[in-house]
Amino acid sequence: IKSRGVYEQPGMTLLGKCYEYLLQLILDRRARELFDHLSLYIGKQIYQGYWFDTGSQAAMAAIQRFSDLATGTIKVDLYKGQINFAEAKNVPHNLYSAEDASMESVGGFDHVDSEGFLGVLEVSAEALAVQKQIDISKFSADEEEKTRIQRPK
Numbered sequence: 001i002k003s004r005g006v007y008e009q010p011g012m013t014l015l016g017k018c019y020e021y022l023l024q025l026i027l028d029r030r031a032r033e034l035f036d037h038l039s040l041y042i043g044k045q046i047y048q049g050y051w052f053d054t055g056s057q058a059a060m061a062a063i064q065r066f067s068d069l070a071t072g073t074i075k076v077d078l079y080k081g082q083i084n085f086a087e088a089k090n091v092p093h094n095l096y097s098a099e100d101a102s103m104e105s106v107g108g109f110d111h112v113d114s115e116g117f118l119g120v121l122e123v124s125a126e127a128l129a130v131q132k133q134i135d136i137s138k139f140s141a142d143e144e145e146k147t148r149i150q151r152p153k
Contacts, residue, residue: 017083018074026069026093038063069093 027035038059045056072091077084088094129136 014076014078014083018076019070021074021076021085021088022070022072022091023066025072025088025091025096027066028095031066035063035066 023032023035042056042059045051050056073089075087077086128134
């Protein structure tokens, strides 16, 4: 809490880090990106005194969904100013499962799917190479691959 120029808040730092660990368990990458964006926006709005303006209220309403999912107990270890995750309990919306940690065990993942995904990403890389924004020879030892991507005449 900001008060008379004093910014030390070890208790809030500890709570914030525990909340961050909890969010890592319950939010996927896209939801976490949105949460982080909204959090920064809300923090800036509050710091500038705009707690009750329309943008702040809308952002707080949007972030409420994440807060509804954030339940559980996070245990941390404290050592020389460091906060390290130790354990999570009673996290009903936890996306992580040790049994499902491998891609093969979830949804019948087939490694051939990766090839298709990489092919999609390759389209962008080829466009960059054609426009001489990247030099493909740095990334490919295959001479046929180097000559396949040519600038149109």
